Amino acid sequence: MQQNFSLATIKLYYFTFKDTVYYTLFVICLFFLFGIVLLFQIVIPQFSQWFSVQQEVDVLRKDIAAIQENTRFLSSLDEHQLDNDLGIVTQAYPFTNDYGGIMNALALASARTGLALPNFSLTVGDIEQTVSPLTPTLYKLSFTFATDVTGARRFIDELSKILPIAAVTSIANGAETTRVDLQFYYHGYPSVVIDQKKKLVSLTPKERDLLSELRLWQGVIPAIGDVSGDEAPVATSGGAFPPPL
Amino acid sequence: MSADINLSIRKKQEKGFITSSQVHKLRLVALIFLFGVAVLSAGLFLIIAASPLPQLREEEQRASETLKSQQSKFGKYLLLREQLSAIQVLLNTRPDLRKTIEVVFAIIPQGLQVSGIEISEKHISMGVSTASLDAISSFFQSIQDRAVQKVVPTSISTSSIGYSASTGEYSFTITFD
Numbered sequence: 001m002q003q004n005f006s007l008a009t010i011k012l013y014y015f016t017f018k019d020t021v022y023y024t025l026f027v028i029c030l031f032f033l034f035g036i037v038l039l040f041q042i043v044i045p046q047f048s049q050w051f052s053v054q055q056e057v058d059v060l061r062k063d064i065a066a067i068q069e070n071t072r073f074l075s076s077l078d079e080h081q082l083d084n085d086l087g088i089v090t091q092a093y094p095f096t097n098d099y100g101g102i103m104n105a106l107a108l109a110s111a112r113t114g115l116a117l118p119n120f121s122l123t124v125g126d127i128e129q130t131v132s133p134l135t136p137t138l139y140k141l142s143f144t145f146a147t148d149v150t151g152a153r154r155f156i157d158e159l160s161k162i163l164p165i166a167a168v169t170s171i172a173n174g175a176e177t178t179r180v181d182l183q184f185y186y187h188g189y190p191s192v193v194i195d196q197k198k199k200l201v202s203l204t205p206k207e208r209d210l211l212s213e214l215r216l217w218q219g220v221i222p223a224i225g226d227v228s229g230d231e232a233p234v235a236t237s238g239g240a241f242p243p244p245l
Numbered sequence: 246m247s248a249d250i251n252l253s254i255r256k257k258q259e260k261g262f263i264t265s266s267q268v269h270k271l272r273l274v275a276l277i278f279l280f281g282v283a284v285l286s287a288g289l290f291l292i293i294a295a296s297p298l299p300q301l302r303e304e305e306q307r308a309s310e311t312l313k314s315q316q317s318k319f320g321k322y323l324l325l326r327e328q329l330s331a332i333q334v335l336l337n338t339r340p341d342l343r344k345t346i347e348v349v350f351a352i353i354p355q356g357l358q359v360s361g362i363e364i365s366e367k368h369i370s371m372g373v374s375t376a377s378l379d380a381i382s383s384f385f386q387s388i389q390d391r392a393v394q395k396v397v398p399t400s401i402s403t404s405s406i407g408y409s410a411s412t413g414e415y416s417f418t419i420t421f422d
Binding site for chain 2: 021024025027028031032034035038039042043046047049050053054056057060061063064067068070071074075077079082083085086089090092093136149153156157160165167168169170171172173174175181185187190192193194196200203206207210211214
């Protein structure tokens with residue numbers, strides 16, 4: 001067997017067949033074989049590489065366009081205005097239990113309606129409590145005003161146009177007083193993921209309207225000591241009225 | 246052995262197997278095929294090498310660096326949008342008793358006094374008193390109309406109507422659930 005594949009044997013085969021058609025056919029077969037190997041090992045992978053490069057180029061072009069557009073968009077934004085807007089929305093729906101904001105809202109509603117706030121206390125609670133960023137956490141309060149339903153209704157009307165956002169969950173009117181159950185909302189910090197390649201879009205008309213409305217609700221906070229009303233306050237939950245903020 | 250050295254016979258056999266012109270054609274085809282594959286490979290290599298991918302990567306890097314300088318603005322804007330959508334949801338879902346109060350007071354006719362009222366999101370209860378039976382009748386008619394329009398809850402119950410001889414007034418409690 002070894003002799004079959006020795007150099008001498010190969011030479012012998014070469015000189016035997018070099019002038020025959022078999023040699024030419026052998027060389028032709030080698031050419032075809034080489035070509036096929038090249039085709040499958042190099043050309044076809046190159047094709048797929050070319051397609052993937054093209055795809056990557058397309059993606060990169062889109063990404064660059066998005067990043068540049070985002071840069072232009074952000075450059076066009078007034079940072080001062082953005083800070084103001086962010087301040088308003090944070091005041092409307094705070095990330096923590098905003099006791100100061102709650103007291104200011106109550107004082108403002110009271111001042112606007114001329115309805116004196118009764119003594120009240122705010123329970124601080126567990127300040128390390130984990131707050132969900134998605135669902136609102138409620139802070140509940142209850143007041144008993146020395147007024148009828150109409151007076152309470154005025155208070156509710158005003159409170160609904162003041163930040164932070166509050167809701168009245170129940171009203172109970174007795175002979176001379178009206179109990180109002182309120183709730184304020186707060187939530188945890190949402191997870192804001194900055195994706196440079198995601199195209200930023202400007203605020204929708206609905207969002208702009210909401211922001212304008214919230215701006216209107218951001219009233220001037222009166223000094224709490226100035227709050228006076230026609231009706232005498234009735235104490236519900238103990239505790240002194242807090243000092244002005 | 247004699248067959249191996251007899252060139253005349255071998256040539257005859259070769260002629261029968263494949264002609265010389267066919268061999269030439271085949272060789273030409275093989276060469277063209279090999280050349281074509283080589284040219285294609287070289288061409289693809291050049292196309293891939295000349296692709297703008299590295300420049301685009303650099304451009305993306307530069308654009309990204311530029312945008313990073315506005316990172317804080319970016320975060321604030323995203324937070325603003327998040328907050329606005331959360332507020333929108335909150336405003337849409339928060340209970341609004343103002344409408345309920347409006348509806349309740351709209352159905353109370355002249356001459357009927359509300360002695361006490363309790364309103365929550367899904368429950369309304371009120372005590373009423375009047376000296377006029379017509380007012381009571383009008384009140385019930387009004388409630389019936391509103392219930393048909395689904396403006397007030399359709400589950401309505403009333404206590405027995407009491408009569409006080411000292412005041413001459415009828416009184417009862419009505420509850421909507």
